Amino acid sequence: MQLRLSTWCEVEDYLKAQKDIIIPIGSMEQHGPMGLIGTDSICPEVVAAGISEKIKVMIAPTLQIGMSQHHLSFPGSMTLRPTTMIALIKDVILSLAGHGFTHLFFLNGHGGNVDSIKAAFSEIYAEHSLLKRPSSSHLHLCNWYDGKRVEALGNKYFEGVKGHHATPSEISLSFYAYPNAVKKADLTPKVAPVNDFRDCFDFQNNFPDGRIGSDSSLASIDIGKELFEGAVQDVLEIYQSFYQ
Numbered sequence: 468m469q470l471r472l473s474t475w476c477e478v479e480d481y482l483k484a485q486k487d488i489i490i491p492i493g494s495m496e497q498h499g500p501m502g503l504i505g506t507d508s509i510c511p512e513v514v515a516a517g518i519s520e521k522i523k524v525m526i527a528p529t530l531q532i533g534m535s536q537h538h539l540s541f542p543g544s545m546t547l548r549p550t551t552m553i554a555l556i557k558d559v560i561l562s563l564a565g566h567g568f569t570h571l572f573f574l575n576g577h578g579g580n581v582d583s584i585k586a587a588f589s590e591i592y593a594e595h596s597l598l599k600r601p602s603s604s605h606l607h608l609c610n611w612y613d614g615k616r617v618e619a620l621g622n623k624y625f626e627g628v629k630g631h632h633a634t635p636s637e638i639s640l641s642f643y644a645y646p647n648a649v650k651k652a653d654l655t656p657k658v659a660p661v662n663d664f665r666d667c668f669d670f671q672n673n674f675p676d677g678r679i680g681s682d683s684s685l686a687s688i689d690i691g692k693e694l695f696e697g698a699v700q701d702v703l704e705i706y707q708s709f710y711q
């Protein structure tokens with residue numbers, strides 16, 4: 468069930484039977500010369516849709532812009548400041564909790580979001596603790612790319628060139644989701660460098676085409692299909708132990 472395609476009456480009925488919701492959360496940032504800017508939002512969104520094909524669960528609208536300050540040298544990238552992102556996530560949680568959703572499962576597609584998501588959870592719990600009011604909210608963060616099946620597929624197809632950004636895994640999954648948007652590019656060097664980074668200037672100096680440690684050219688729709696099926700199973704197992 469997609470929240471944005473439901474009526475309030477349908478949401479009211481849903482809440483009489485169950486109180487869980489999946490919130491896909493991603494980013495809008497460059498993913499190298501052949502990766503889509505929306506990759507990190509598309510991936511959790513498509514995995515969430517796959518889960519809703521298997522079990523009855525409400526899917527919230529994808530939070531499409533994340534914490535991507537280090538990508539701002541590349542055209543099209545957008546970011547929220549960490550403080551803005553924490554405030555956004557808190558308001559989303561409070562909106563949904565106010566309606567009676569008790570189990571909120573954030574399905575994340577961007578490593579740069581993790582600190583802000585965890586900080587938002589801590590802010591929510593801190594307010595309850597400080598006011599001595601028990602919270603009914605069970606908040607969970609799950610990265611779609613961390614599961615054992617996705618890990619195994621990455622090792623099988625992209626051993627040594629998975630990298631950390633614009634990975635062939637995430638690009639394959641986004642191409643599977645949007646086959647009409649598949650891009651090709653000549654990548655030099657084939658495998659991007661690995662390094663630390665600070666702000667967007669430092670990032671662009673270290674990673675001139677935007678990739679970190681990856682060979683995006685290995686991405687394919689067929690591998691994306693396998694990753695989709697693996698990720699749905701990985702996340703479903705975690706989800707079913709989160710909300711029973």
Ligand code: NI
Binds near residue numbers: 498576577632634637
């Ligand atoms: Ni990404």
